[in-house]
Amino acid sequence: MNKKWILPTLYILFLMLPIYGLLSMSFKTTNEILGGFSFFPQQFTLANYAKIFTDPTWYNGYINSLIYVVLNTFISVAVALPAAYAFSRYRFLGDKHLFFWLLTNRMAPPAVFALPFFQLYSAVELFDTHLAVALAHCLFNIPLAVWILEGFMSGVPKELDETAYLDGYSFWRFFVRIFIPTIAAGIGVTMFFCFMYSWVELLLAKTLTSVSAKPIAAIMTRTASTSGYELGLLAAAGSLTLIPGAIVIYFVRNHIAKGFALGRV
């Protein structure tokens, strides 16, 4: 009998325990949380969630986050598509250096850029807008998008392009009508990655916003520090941030593994 299932099961159990801790705490009252440890909520309450859904500073945080994440995903993929095509199909002056330079931006620690970004986006008067965060996240998302898309595009035989050009297609008509549908799965995976990295990033998002575009994550850190120990509320807000991620994973579950290998397996 095969005992292989034990390790993945234990691993998933290990992954789920902290998440369970968070979920169970979000259904507890503050008194119960501070009163001591209990595995199940004793006085089950939805008050924490009710507070988040009725208080605009809370639910606007989610809306702000989603706006800049979606904006960033579209900008990144839109400009990365032609660039990745160029890298996968043509040799041009400085192509390898350019590719590595793009990747170095993926390696730059955001902490290094936090203050200059603040000054830059204040200078161009984009500070505290969704666009500022979306553009700032391009720093690491565009290189990643180019890298993944290039992997997927290299898997498409060049004969496809050549046949289309012989049939009289112009470059852009071929690109939009034929090429993009061919690598649709790759684009889906790329969007997933851009969504993921923009959604989880906090340092830059927090630095570039103050009121009108403040992301949910920044609202949580402020609550944690100012209003004392409202652990239940914090846990509920945290639990709600799991939902967009879970939905996105469900949609790309069949392609996710390939995307993680950047299309290069």
Added chain:
Amino acid sequence: MRKSTNQRAWWLVTPVLLLVAFNAFIPLMTVVNYSLQETFGDNVFFWEGLTWFEKVLRSERFHDSMLRQLLFTGMVIVIEVPLGIAVALSMPRKGPWVSVCLVLMALPLLIPWNVVGAMWNIFALPDIGLLGYSLNSMGFDYDFTQQPVSAWMTTVLMDVWHWTSLVVLLCYAGLCAIPDAYYQAARIDGASSWAVFRYIQLPKLKRVLTIAILLRFMDSFMIYTEPFVLTGGGPGNTTTFLSIDLVKIALGQFDLGPAAAMSLIYFLVVLLICWVFYTVMMRNEEQ
């Protein structure tokens, strides 16, 4: 793939170039500016040359956080990579459980980093958290807010929890790409499962493992939010990694000169290690 030379391809790259240059070049020049000058506000600058670089490179504080950073990154990679390979090897290849495994395993990757920190903070609180309470009731003396060893264990465990799935997914993708014929040949030869792993699976995983280690190195070397929310860099300075230290100097004390010099040294170290990785990876791909 056979590529043709075409200089007009530059037009396709231009939008990316402009956007990334706007985001990368201007801020980087700002950092370089600060690193060479002294300012007392009001946009008045004094040339300082390489003073800040010398000061940072000599400071014990920088050595300590660099050492902690290297130790942390090393520990994380040494634990996550073998664990990731092991889990990927024992995952089912087909059937309904594949999707379940993949979705559940990918979940930690999509949680905002400060929520990861907050979640582990709640999980590990000694008196009311699931982990802390269980460890203490089993007789271990555990309190990550007071004891450096507990704080380190918790931080490393959190990172293992957060990122091992990335290694698993990469390795799983690599394993799925091995043709069945390889395994059949091994079965005919009567190869042991160790031999299958050593001579078939591991060589095929080389490429994805390079990507996995590269990504894990880059991300763990710039880790900031999770340990900041979990321990705040404490107790004392024991979990103050490079990024946390940098933000403390730059935004906490507003010592822009030393912070900028430290940023550049930090960035150069990451760049150097990644360049080595990248060169090795590209050489593999060309073979």
